[in-house]
Amino acid sequence: xxxxxxxxxxxxxxxxxxxxxxxxxxxxxxxxxxxxxxxxxxxxxxxxxxxxxxxxxxxxxxxxxxxxxxxxxxxxxxxxxxxxxxxxxxxxxxxxxxxxxxxxxxxxxxxxxxxxxxxxxxxxxxxxxxxxxxxxxxxxxxxxxxxxxxxxxxxxxxxxxxxxxxxxxxxxxxxxxxxxxxxxxxxxxxxxxxxxxxxxxxxxxxxxxxxxxxxxxxxxxxxxxxxxxxxxxxxxxxxxxxxxx
Amino acid sequence: xxxxxxxxxxxxxxxxxxxxxxxxxxxxxxxxxxxxxxxxxxxxxxxxxxxxxxxxxxxxxxxxxxxxxxxxxxxxxxxxxxxxxxxxxxxxxxxxxxxxxxxxxxxxxxxxxxxxxxxxxxxxxxxxxxxxxxxxxxxxxxxxxxxxxxxxxxxxxxxxxxxxxxxxxxxxxxxxxxxxxxxxxxxxxxxxxxxxxxxxxxxxxxxxxxxxxxxxxxxxxxxxxxxxxxxxxxxxxxxxxx
Amino acid sequence: xxxxxxxxxxxxxxxxxxxxxxxxxxxxxxxxxxxxxxxxxxxxxxxxxxxxxxxxxxxxxxxxxxxxxxxxxxxxxxxxxxxxxxxxxxxxxxxxxxxxxxxxxxxxxxxxxxxxxxxxxxxxxxxxxxxxxxxxxxxxxxxxxxxxxxxxxxxxxxxxxxxxxxxxxxxxxxxxxxxxxxxxxxxxxxxxxxxxxxxxxxxxxxxxxxxxxxxxxxxxxxxxxx
Numbered sequence: 001x002x003x004x005x006x007x008x009x010x011x012x013x014x015x016x017x018x019x020x021x022x023x024x025x026x027x028x029x030x031x032x033x034x035x036x037x038x039x040x041x042x043x044x045x046x047x048x049x050x051x052x053x054x055x056x057x058x059x060x061x062x063x064x065x066x067x068x069x070x071x072x073x074x075x076x077x078x079x080x081x082x083x084x085x086x087x088x089x090x091x092x093x094x095x096x097x098x099x100x101x102x103x104x105x106x107x108x109x110x111x112x113x114x115x116x117x118x119x120x121x122x123x124x125x126x127x128x129x130x131x132x133x134x135x136x137x138x139x140x141x142x143x144x145x146x147x148x149x150x151x152x153x154x155x156x157x158x159x160x161x162x163x164x165x166x167x168x169x170x171x172x173x174x175x176x177x178x179x180x181x182x183x184x185x186x187x188x189x190x191x192x193x194x195x196x197x198x199x200x201x202x203x204x205x206x207x208x209x210x211x212x213x214x215x216x217x218x219x220x221x222x223x224x225x226x227x228x229x230x231x232x233x234x235x236x237x238x239x240x241x242x243x244x245x
Numbered sequence: 246x247x248x249x250x251x252x253x254x255x256x257x258x259x260x261x262x263x264x265x266x267x268x269x270x271x272x273x274x275x276x277x278x279x280x281x282x283x284x285x286x287x288x289x290x291x292x293x294x295x296x297x298x299x300x301x302x303x304x305x306x307x308x309x310x311x312x313x314x315x316x317x318x319x320x321x322x323x324x325x326x327x328x329x330x331x332x333x334x335x336x337x338x339x340x341x342x343x344x345x346x347x348x349x350x351x352x353x354x355x356x357x358x359x360x361x362x363x364x365x366x367x368x369x370x371x372x373x374x375x376x377x378x379x380x381x382x383x384x385x386x387x388x389x390x391x392x393x394x395x396x397x398x399x400x401x402x403x404x405x406x407x408x409x410x411x412x413x414x415x416x417x418x419x420x421x422x423x424x425x426x427x428x429x430x431x432x433x434x435x436x437x438x439x440x441x442x443x444x445x446x447x448x449x450x451x452x453x454x455x456x457x458x459x460x461x462x463x464x465x466x467x468x469x470x471x472x473x474x475x476x477x478x479x480x481x482x483x484x485x486x487x
Numbered sequence: 488x489x490x491x492x493x494x495x496x497x498x499x500x501x502x503x504x505x506x507x508x509x510x511x512x513x514x515x516x517x518x519x520x521x522x523x524x525x526x527x528x529x530x531x532x533x534x535x536x537x538x539x540x541x542x543x544x545x546x547x548x549x550x551x552x553x554x555x556x557x558x559x560x561x562x563x564x565x566x567x568x569x570x571x572x573x574x575x576x577x578x579x580x581x582x583x584x585x586x587x588x589x590x591x592x593x594x595x596x597x598x599x600x601x602x603x604x605x606x607x608x609x610x611x612x613x614x615x616x617x618x619x620x621x622x623x624x625x626x627x628x629x630x631x632x633x634x635x636x637x638x639x640x641x642x643x644x645x646x647x648x649x650x651x652x653x654x655x656x657x658x659x660x661x662x663x664x665x666x667x668x669x670x671x672x673x674x675x676x677x678x679x680x681x682x683x684x685x686x687x688x689x690x691x692x693x694x695x696x697x698x699x700x701x702x703x704x705x706x707x708x709x710x711x712x713x
Contacts, residue, residue, distance in 0.1 A: 070697060074654075074697045076657040087681070087685050091682075140332055142328065143328055143332035144334075145295060146321050147345075147394075148318050148322025148350040148398065153318075157334070165336065179554075180554040180555070183554030184658065186556065194554055197557065211561055215549075215553055215557075219549075238336050239380060239381055240335075240377075240378045
């Protein structure tokens with residue numbers, strides 16, 4: 001029983017008739033991009049704050065930041081997603097919860113997915129920020145303080161500019177991960193790339209074409225992110241600087 | 246200018262400094278030496294509060310360093326410090342390294358800061374390097390920039406924490422020359438260093454430390470001619486045989 | 488505000504435990520197969536035979552570029568048909584567990600191979616030279632000298648990857664397998680107590696993974712001081 005390849009399937013109208021299958025795929029692709037990028041921006045902001053707090057001398061703040069990271073790192077992404085989507089609206093004050101449940105279902109899925117991916121990733125970003133700061137020579141902090149900088153100024157002008165440069169390569173892989181992790185959101189019905197791929201399998205008899213197309217789409221995202229981040233890395237490189245050790 | 250009274254410090258049960266007492270008067274150059282692990286770097290970092298201490302008192306220019314009410318940043322902006330590993334900020338050009346604290350801490354305008362910075366670079370012989378990054382300079386050049394950076398703040402005194410021990414031997418002298426010149430101009434200095442030639446040339450007094458205690462605190466003549474403690478004699482014998 | 492009712496959990500414990508056993512079974516078999524296949528991939532990647540190193544690089548990069556959920560879905564939707572055809576299994580036989588394990592193992596091998604490759608490269612080149620100088624073949628040098636040292640350095644990373652893999656097993660949810668998370672979801676759905684069961688699942692995962700990562704860190708510190 002040979003498999004009938006049919007790449008023309010993408011140009012056929014869908015079962016519901018309002019679009020082509022290629023249109024479906026493109027919708028999923030856009031959803032994956034929008035979700036991942038918005039979550040990434042939040043993750044960077046939250047992760048930077050938490051990561052910095054993990055390195056400050058104040059034990060209470062550092063402890064809270066550590067607890068944050070441990071919670072988000074030790075619960076599976078899928079479980080976190082279900083907690084945000086199914087559990088959170090029930091635990092909110094009733095009005096707020098009901099308001100959430102009455103919004104457009106696609107918006108509900110998107111918001112839950114975005115918050116989930118953002119916080120899940122922020123814990124990982126925080127770890128990179130922390131290790132970036134800690135990998136700087138300890139004398140740098142002293143040098144900043146010795147010149148009369150406050151601790152905040154020392155972070156702002158001395159530690160963070162170097163730490164940010166050091167963590168561009170590890171952040172690249174977190175950035176790639178957020179696109180891949182966004183596929184988990186198909187489980188709550190969000191029609192992103194992987195979900196559209198599955199729809200195609202269900203609606204057409206061409207599973208291989210569908211999976212190859214989705215794989216190519218993810219590969220494209222990977223390549224674009226990698227080149228983008230390499231460009232960033234080159235932009236921020238410090239002349240003459242040979243790594244911290 | 247700097248006065249220390251019975252300063253003690255411990256990490257857990259490990260005693261790093263025990264009852265250290267000494268004075269540094271205006272215009273004096275104090276050389277602190279001693280075997281590694283004797284606490285000399287810790288002592289000098291206590292002066293500007295980079296290392297906290299548990300008991301005793303340090304007064305710098307009338308301000309108590311250990312007092313929790315003291316504005317440490319303000320105090321530190323008046324005390325220059327030079328580190329063993331230079332600690333220039335690698336992401337900034339040389340000139341920006343000299344300007345950043347002038348602008349952000351002292352509130353000088355960028356032009357004022359650049360003018361001051363250029364003058365000081367000129368003085369340490371590195372004017373042409375202003376637009377380079379620290380990683381593009383040799384160790385000796387970086388340390389001279391670090392001294393200029395500290396001077397840009399118009400400090401009332403300077404602390405040197407082993408400024409030449411991370412340098413290749415051929416670069417030691419260019420840094421010592423700058424320090425000697427500074428001493429001859431009357432800068433108050435406290436230097437942790439093993440460079441006994443430098444001590445002989447410019448020191449007013451020599452402090453010898455061992456196991457967290459100040460064992461000798463004497464004029465350089467007395468220290469070099471007849472050190473009282475056995476440890477100091479051994480130390481000098483070893484150093485001079487280099 | 489939600490009114491909590493935890494009463495459906497005690498009765499469901501045996502069912503949840505069965506689910507946990509499936510999660511652990513998938514984790515363990517995927518770790519073992521993943522490390523074996525990952526080691527082979529790493530050796531191919533480092534080999535001087537360009538076909539092998541090219542194949543390994545393509546394999547690793549491909550699997551690292553796509554989401555695990557997609558791979559699992561692919562295995563869930565397509566592999567059973569393939570197996571039926573290849574081995575003449577009666578249609579509808581339950582190969583979900585086997586295909587989930589296969590999917591995980593093939594996917595994780597890509598990640599393991601990168602860890603192992605870095606581990607092999609962290610062994611000083613002189614070790615290989617010294618082994619060859621003693622007259623060992625390439626295979627002997629790898630097996631007796633380089634790999635044992637590499638694995639010792641890598642143990643903490645391999646274990647950490649195992650913890651990540653354990654968390655990822657929850658994704659077999661897409662193939663409707665009743666692993667621990669799937670079981671918790673089913674019970675919650677049946678009793679209308681999804682909130683409680685999901686919170687319970689979250690806490691259980693947290694305790695297991697937190698404890699395991701603490702153990703790994705402890706072990707890592709011991710290794711460092713030894």
